[in-house]
Amino acid sequence: MDCEGLAKQWLSAAFEAVVPGCGGGKVVPSKDTRFGDWQCNDAMGIAKRAGKNPRALAEEVIKALPLPEILEKVEVAGPGFINLTLSNRALAAGVESLSDDPHLGIPQSGANEKVVIDYSSPNVAKPMHIGHIRSTVIGNAIDRILRALGYLVIADNHLGDWGTQFGILIMGYRRFLTDDERANLTVELLEKVYVQSYNATKEDPVWLDTCREELVKLQAGDEENLAVWKRFIDISLGEFGRIYDRLDVSFNLYRGESYYQPMLEPVVETLKEKGLATLSDGAWIVDMKDEGLEVAIVRKRDGGFNYTSTDIATVKSRTEEFDPARIIYVTDDRQQLHFKQFFAICNKLGFCTKAALQHVPFGLMRLPEGTFSTRQGNVIKLETLLDEAAARARKIVDESHPDWTEEARAALAEAIGIGAIKYADLSHDPATMIVFTWERALALEGNSGPYLQYANARLNSLLARYYAETGRKPKDNPLFITGDAEKALALHLLQYPNAVQRAGDLCKPSVLADYLYQLSQLYSSFYQSSPVLKADLAVRDCRIRLCDAVSKVLRGGLNLLGIPTPERI
């Protein structure tokens, strides 16, 4: 068990000895480390309930059992706070075992549990725009964090590959493209003809009818239309794939909405049989007044199904096939009502007795006016944003490494650019909206991706220099904690497993980003106050062991956020 676990265990036993069944003994990192490393605030509440004096109770608790070896001292302060100070020996041992553990102490709390994460999920035949970046980046970080906690993650890209737009698209494709354009099809062309064809439906009723007919043919399995539709998907997946490669994102499944089409009719039938769906104005709806929600349509007046019916069928299919403990959806917060509605319907249907359905809504990312211009002037495409990031990072790299090869400079610029964008996103609570600025995202100082990447690269070179000078591996050295800066750093290292667990439980990668930023700040104060390579040999050897642990945690943590960690910057 780790130090914190042991401290809790001792304190809980002590509370139990004094007030049986009270459940006290929770410890949290101290707000003010001058008084201790951790504190327990339970005595106040328990004393109140037991009609005791809180300070006297706290005193009684800390004397109830002999102090365990891991603690140096335990004191009562103020109205009854219990302050615990860890022994330096235990702290050092804790850091040693964390850094020797292949999981870096991360509890395998998700072992044997499956989780489905539905993220990115762009719509076919449309370019991914800046709004999709958050779903992809946040979803992928949650994916990585849950895998690190031992979960069996099924990352599913729920492509928007079905719907009424395909009739319009097929017509646009046939009538507005040249042979040459059809042969060299791109998502950009598809988007263009979609708009043209859509406008034509507004002006020309015959056009509208033809689009409807083409859609009906597609839905009925017409071979020619199916082939065109598949082509749209292939072209889109090719372009999305390029972006996923750049972002180092991969999925276990690409199951678009079309996959669930055969299941829609039976799902709506079940809703009718159970008396949950009723006919209203020709459409089938589920009344959700009892949930305080608006009515949800599950089958439209024209007989078509919709986003809601598709998502209900998707839950059914996923639960039957995978029996997951959680199904997590990462989308922008404008879809909140949709998720509340179909979650409630799934509950009514009893589809998810085990699976917890969880929506992780995020606010939009926007650029301050005028910083970014697109030819179209409105929607910012994800790929353009990534290109711009790499180009800006390239300027920094060119200045600092004029002697590097073209290839090496391009690779580093890409890593910094992608890292900057990802971190600018992940360092905010997903629920908040972000105003993205290049200055902040690419800053080498402050809470930015490049700052953390730089800290990691500096640690690498420190460790490499140590190895070159001594031929020793840090792991062979014992760790002793002497100064305050070392102690603060070591205590923070011990919090890593907690940070990862919390980030995973809350689906907030920002918890981990905050943790890593603090770690690099603590490291930087340690490094300023405590020489490493120039210190006395014994001190040097033990400090490098601590640096090695920081390096492992920083690299491991950045990896869980999906942020590249170039060796040298």
Ligand code: ARG
């Ligand atoms: N395709 C949708 C969009 O671009 C997101 C789908 C999210 N997943 C889901 N199961 N509803 O907005």
